[in-house]
Amino acid sequence: xxxxxxxxxxxxxxxxxxxxxxxxxxxxxxxxxxxxxxxxxxxxxxxxxxxxxxxxxxxxxxxxxxxxxxxxxxxxxxxxxxxxxxxxxxxxxxxxxxxxxxxxxxxxxxxxxxxxxxxxxxxxxxxxxxxxxxxxxxxxxxxxxxxxxxxxxxxxxxxxxxxxxxxxxxxxxxxxxxxxxxxxxxxxxxxxxxxxxxxxxxxxxxxxxxxxxxxxxxxxxxxxxxxxxxxxxxxxxxxxxxxxxxxxxxxxxxxxxxxxxxxxxxx
Numbered sequence: 001x002x003x004x005x006x007x008x009x010x011x012x013x014x015x016x017x018x019x020x021x022x023x024x025x026x027x028x029x030x031x032x033x034x035x036x037x038x039x040x041x042x043x044x045x046x047x048x049x050x051x052x053x054x055x056x057x058x059x060x061x062x063x064x065x066x067x068x069x070x071x072x073x074x075x076x077x078x079x080x081x082x083x084x085x086x087x088x089x090x091x092x093x094x095x096x097x098x099x100x101x102x103x104x105x106x107x108x109x110x111x112x113x114x115x116x117x118x119x120x121x122x123x124x125x126x127x128x129x130x131x132x133x134x135x136x137x138x139x140x141x142x143x144x145x146x147x148x149x150x151x152x153x154x155x156x157x158x159x160x161x162x163x164x165x166x167x168x169x170x171x172x173x174x175x176x177x178x179x180x181x182x183x184x185x186x187x188x189x190x191x192x193x194x195x196x197x198x199x200x201x202x203x204x205x206x207x208x209x210x211x212x213x214x215x216x217x218x219x220x221x222x223x224x225x226x227x228x229x230x231x232x233x234x235x236x237x238x239x240x241x242x243x244x245x246x247x248x249x250x251x252x253x254x255x256x257x258x259x260x261x262x263x264x265x266x267x
Contacts (some may be wrong), residue, residue, distance in 0.1 A: 038091055154190040
């Protein structure tokens with residue numbers, strides 16, 4: 001079983017969901033991103049999702065776009081992301097990577113899978129790669145024992161949903177809304193229905209992302225999903241801070257609030 005699978009099993013035994021916290025590598029700097037993700041782990045985040053900064057995102061909202069732009073302007077490249085993954089994996093927390101497909105293709109699919117596994121990464125979340133076009137990745141992930149997480153959405157037909165989750169390993173990423181990432185005032189009414197549909201065709205854990213920004217919202221999502229995925233709200237802690245120390249303090253506080261939410265779900 002993958003390290004992600006172990007994390008989900010442990011949380012399930014504890015009667016709670018897994019908290020997945022997302023942060024772009026290299027934001028605000030390479031060392032700063034390592035410090036931020038390490039702080040998230042120490043405050044109760046179960047799994048870290050490290051995003052490879054990319055210039056042309058299709059899923060990221062304005063907060064993640066701005067953080068990625070800062071990282072790219074600082075010269076961050078894919079090899080820097082692998083160094084971040086290795087450092088964060090050293091904390092003992094499972095580390096999954098979120099990436100658009102172009103950086104992996106440019107790096108070399110087999111070489112990237114090899115180096116990701118060597119760095120301690122557990123697998124990839126690939127928002128713009130669909131199973132029908134993922135032949136190289138399916139082969140490389142099998143060769144290096146990596147998980148692969150494809151996305152499903154409220155608009156997915158039953159047939160497409162079943163096909164997509166059949167190619168997943170580790171967990172399934174259910175997008176709670178039709179749109180880009182970003183914390184919202186209310187969580188999606190469509191998400192519980194989507195999670196129920198996914199569970200009818202797979203035993204894999206289901207993580208819900210897009211829109212969660214508070215402990216109360218995390219508790220609501222944890223009431224029906226196996227994982228709560230939070231990115232923009234955590235990143236904003238650093239974006240809005242006047243200095244690094246206060247940014248890390250805000251990040252720890254929100255991480256702890258979200259962790260408390262998933263540990264006391266609104267079931």
